[in-house]
Amino acid sequence: MPSIYYPDFIALNQKDRADNIFNKTESGEVRTDNKWADVERIRKDIREFKAKNDLDKVIVLWTANTERYADVIANVNDTSDNLLEAIKSNHEEIAPSTVFAVASILEKVPYINGSPQNTFVPGVIELAEKYDSFIGGDDFKSGQTKIKSVLAQFLVDAGIKPLSIASYNHLGNNDGYNLSAPKQFRSKEISKQSVVDDMIESNEILYNKESGDKVDHCIVIKYVPAVGDSKVAMDEYYSELMLGGHNKISIHNVCEDSLLATPLIIDLVIMSEFLSRVQYKKVDEEQYHDFYSVLTLLSYWLKAPLSRPGFKPINGLNKQRQALENLLRLLVGLPVNNELRFEERLLV
């Protein structure tokens, strides 16, 4: 199925692969001056796909190339109205992934962003809220960052204070090739940074003004064609113990990138579909409601969780998991898990 290609948003080296697109002139030249038509075309594609395959529901998930970040600009993409206007006037900061998001929202189809760029500019979130349509993101949490979210929290919880975390990656597939361009790498870097913030904020005894509240955190991604889809991630945690001692943990992680990402895609789609069907009403209400538009319960699978405006994202994997587990327990009538286990801890 043909799609859209706005060259400015992905690495130049991807040009030859963009060989199945509809945003082009009759003579085959790429055009980016008709973005609203692109929205309409994608909406039509969704509808036709649903009808042709006789589907009850469609979920749209972006697993395409990492785009550069879009600038968030007042009067352009800061509100839903401005955003729609900006698309219509072909503003250069409207990314393809945002065009897909807008099309999905207008069709009331859940839309999930598996790449790191800021598809969900404020205008998109507001649009989703207006249409009661579901969105979730950003960036599949498949490997290094996932382990980092676990290990960093583990260390801090144990009173071991990471001073530096150096994260090196290399891979040889097309994802790596696209990320070898600086702007696209930058999107990834931002997405990978935030996980450490959580850790720092969670323990004021370790991290504070006096004893230092920063971690030297470096992130490197290199394109090394020889290794193909076999992605290598090396992380080194250098931490402070009591009495001036140190702890050094080095992790070397080799995995098939695609085989780690694919189950996440399946889980995200299944869970989005499920969450889109959950409804609730409060004790004294008559009417049932859907969940709020931003599906933060999907965070378990996402590196840089999109949060509801006014709330902080939850990066900790265990918290994310517990949320899912306890919601599901509640829905089937089980008590939530809290590990108090009084039955074994009390005398009688």
Place this chain on the structure above:
Amino acid sequence: MPSIYYPDFIALNQKDRADNIFNKTESGEVRTDNKWADVERIRKDIREFKAKNDLDKVIVLWTANTERYADVIANVNDTSDNLLEAIKSNHEEIAPSTVFAVASILEKVPYINGSPQNTFVPGVIELAEKYDSFIGGDDFKSGQTKIKSVLAQFLVDAGIKPLSIASYNHLGNNDGYNLSAPKQFRSKEISKQSVVDDMIESNEILYNKESGDKVDHCIVIKYVPAVGDSKVAMDEYYSELMLGGHNKISIHNVCEDSLLATPLIIDLVIMSEFLSRVQYKKVDEEQYHDFYSVLTLLSYWLKAPLSRPGFKPINGLNKQRQALENLLRLLVGLPVNNELRFEERLLV
């Protein structure tokens, strides 16, 4: 302060270090034929230490050498009565750590075992129950096993199935020297094995009769004097992904063994003291109760958690931590954490 030394229970290579003991004849020979007197002497030491230092409370924590396992034998150490009798008749399967445990229980002083051996034979647990005295164990969870409990669970939760875990350690301090003897190593090995059982049982989709319900788990500890207290742990997790793919995670962990263990000791003592003061009564009861004798809430710091007879130990670090956190929240009147966070997930 002199202590006891039963040569059969620790490595032969420790002989020269046992130079401050009271279980010896006047001519200086070690004697193990007066074990009840040893119990009495330790009880007296506890009382005198408390009096001399004008203390409110004493906690006894075993951080001495790893002993060999004691055989659990019917009519010897299977009940509290048999155990006391066996001590009086100097049975060879009564370990020094058990003598300390019994003395502490009889003094109603909390006793924590930071080493891997089975100090808490069934007779000791029953004795603690009888005397409403607190016990907790076994084996400080300071390093490799702690991370393993986190990572193994992380992998299985993510649908990644560990097929083998190879754990290599070397250290050069006296702990390593003692563990270079086969029987003492065996105690450690048993203590380090169990963590993986939890992981296997937690996910029947990954681990079952059909697709395999075992993990090749090997544990090696080597005494390498050159590295001193700087303990090295190397773990390799080899796991199965979908479609026949594999993931390999190697961890190299260097730390000052003593600096990791010391905070655990402090935490265990503080928490034991605290838990020994918590009391509760049920809604319709008049009288307050102490917690049950086996302090399973200490499991967070212990490699092979001692559980209440009839209950399974909880090895998962996150569950152990959540238990502590939620108990403390409850005690100060906060709601327990369950991560449902409806305030951000519901529409209104």
Place this chain on the structure above:
Amino acid sequence: MPSIYYPDFIALNQKDRADNIFNKTESGEVRTDNKWADVERIRKDIREFKAKNDLDKVIVLWTANTERYADVIANVNDTSDNLLEAIKSNHEEIAPSTVFAVASILEKVPYINGSPQNTFVPGVIELAEKYDSFIGGDDFKSGQTKIKSVLAQFLVDAGIKPLSIASYNHLGNNDGYNLSAPKQFRSKEISKQSVVDDMIESNEILYNKESGDKVDHCIVIKYVPAVGDSKVAMDEYYSELMLGGHNKISIHNVCEDSLLATPLIIDLVIMSEFLSRVQYKKVDEEQYHDFYSVLTLLSYWLKAPLSRPGFKPINGLNKQRQALENLLRLLVGLPVNNELRFEERLLV
């Protein structure tokens, strides 16, 4: 082609695989009381194989299971005469690999031992000398030990003093299964130890009585079925720098064991054949001679080089390689390499 099986020499767990043997009774029971007949049968097999395939030359290479070490006993395997007698009287210390070696020597066929056991007891070496037949061994140098021979020498040459080397291996193929038996592992351990001796002896400034002349060297091999033929070797070098500083190098090496060993087999066979054809005479001699029986030039591919009685083995990989290179240069009339390169270092 059926072969021989003496159960005492390999791991019990190999029993089921020994299903194509000729040393058995008519009712199928393994017999080890007819060892001279085994020698004769193998000699016949060699001759018939050569005739049937119309070959110019045969080379025999042992790539079968690692055997336990044979005891070297006076009057049993210490001289060639005693050895032949011991075979005829079915002495229990005559290993299958020695039976093959003797058969090959008597047929004047070069025999190479690719496994670690001491096939070449003194009696075998003397026999080879008597018959002017070629032998070479022991143990393919394919992986961890090969790198160790390079790295250890590199460190010492650089004035960096290794204090400890910890070497951990695991593999899941049948080689690993056989080595999980203690006696077979012991053969491997001896073979892997020697490489460090060279290093120590090469630098008396670093290693001496005063500053210490030992390295804590531990070797572990574990059978981990899950990893199959994908062998994992982890080495850690902990070394002393000047002024009390330290250097720590950790190596993690994953390879297909069989794919590393196969080229060695080919190289060993080709080189043995070649060396068996090289002849020389000294300036004033009339007659050409073969090389001496023990082909020490094969050491480049062998972990525990068999040396000529009275000479020390050369373990250093670079020296081994240089020997081969310079011999070949000499044979084709080129000057040997000595890296003096006066043409670029002198003024004119």
Place this chain on the structure above:
Amino acid sequence: MPSIYYPDFIALNQKDRADNIFNKTESGEVRTDNKWADVERIRKDIREFKAKNDLDKVIVLWTANTERYADVIANVNDTSDNLLEAIKSNHEEIAPSTVFAVASILEKVPYINGSPQNTFVPGVIELAEKYDSFIGGDDFKSGQTKIKSVLAQFLVDAGIKPLSIASYNHLGNNDGYNLSAPKQFRSKEISKQSVVDDMIESNEILYNKESGDKVDHCIVIKYVPAVGDSKVAMDEYYSELMLGGHNKISIHNVCEDSLLATPLIIDLVIMSEFLSRVQYKKVDEEQYHDFYSVLTLLSYWLKAPLSRPGFKPINGLNKQRQALENLLRLLVGLPVNNELRFEERLLV
């Protein structure tokens, strides 16, 4: 002793550390418009230092910050005459290290460059030749590159074909801080690249047009203040075996950077002094000569060996070492080592 500071050549972040310089105006402003005076001042410093300390000989060794590369420009630094002229006219491509080199050459004092930049532009080499003065460089070979030169050659010699080498470093000392600036890093990167070229050229069976003659070689250096002088180098070699198999070697190397570099400095100075005293004459000559100006025998300690114009540098550590060893053997009247060892390999 004050020195010179040309801000354009080192990282901006070094500005505050340049607090002991003589190339400044009376009001304290740095000036770079008087370079010939700088040369003269350094010459004077050398002479005075020698006189004041009553020295026989002075050796100058550059262990200061890594500079950016200087452009090699026709009529500027391509010949010795042009170079001297360019200094006098304060050309912006004249680096501080070149100023020191020129001063040393004019004083006939050996000059060694321990940093990676191209101090030795063609004009400097020609000047050294003219004055029969000694120079040597570039860049101390202390750690990662040294091991790489050994391991890469080892692999290729063993018929194992590296397809990619990923090299990650981080350090937290001032060297790392300076290298965090792109131009200075670039100098280091060039210096670290060349080691692999040797390896590729040495084996045409592995590396050729048909089967591929490139290695994906990536080099990363990150400034991570937390780790201080404790430099971490992680290298991963991914190689091809026969039949489509692969080998992956990961090395993790932690060392005190300064403690590795210091002995190199001592060795370089001692060896330079020694080599400056070696003289030779050919059989039919009357007069003795010094060595050629570029001391390629120092390459053993240098990452990017400076070679004589018209000759290729020798990067292989073993070849470099053998050169030193055999020269020294020759000078004391021993035969050179060639490892032929006929005494043990020949029959009689």
